[in-house]
Amino acid sequence: MQFESLFVMLIVGILAGWLFGRIMAGRGFGLIGNIIVGIVGAFLAGLIFPALGFAVGGGFITSVIHATIGAVILLFLIGLVRKA
Template sequence: MGLIAWLIVGGVAGWLAGLLVKGAGFGIIGNIVVGIVGALLAGWLLPQLGISLGGGLVGEVIDATIGAVILLLIVLLISRR
């Protein structure tokens, strides 16, 4: 069940990040990957900054979305050069 939850959270987070960062969508598979990598990024970065957004599924989606947005912004900055 954990893998399915990761895919769902990653998909939702990647989709939300694609909506928030215009021109950065990667399709459904790419969005899931971006969401999962974003979740890992946020899981490391947010505690380092002392930020805790709560627990549960909603908190995980918010964390993953923040991480995915950061990742998409980095990708956009690199790809525009």
């Protein structure tokens, strides 16, 4: 992975974390926690979506949407672990 793609993924993750905080109001982890969940969600989406056959390409907005979906999936998994 090149530095530019890592940097872009971090920026996308930060935006996705902020968007995630707006979508899941009341269920997040605060501003910093949501940003971290967004970054991890971006990496998660970068791994899962290509394996499932979804093309992550298509521009910056598509990447933010995919990273937000990854963050929501991550929150769902964290919720399952907390309940256990």
